Amino acid sequence: MRFELASRPHHDHLIDVETDEIREFVSAEIERLQRRIAKDHGYEIVTHRLELYCRKVT
Numbered sequence: 001m002r003f004e005l006a007s008r009p010h011h012d013h014l015i016d017v018e019t020d021e022i023r024e025f026v027s028a029e030i031e032r033l034q035r036r037i038a039k040d041h042g043y044e045i046v047t048h049r050l051e052l053y054c055r056k057v058t
């Protein structure tokens with residue numbers, strides 16, 4: 001199942017609010033959960049973006 005229309009494989013983002021560094025990640029668990037939530041509401045996901053705004057734990 002593809003979420004993005006772009007040619008790159010799907011990924012989501014961690015964004016460091018202090019440095020603006022962006023890290024890409026893929027979580028099968030999160031992808032499954034999102035599909036289930038949409039389904040529970042009577043939808044199927046066409047596309048999505050997930051951005052987690054984070055700061056480093058020291």
Ligand SMILES: [Zn+2]
Pocket residue numbers: 003010011012031048049050
């Ligand atoms: Zn995703």
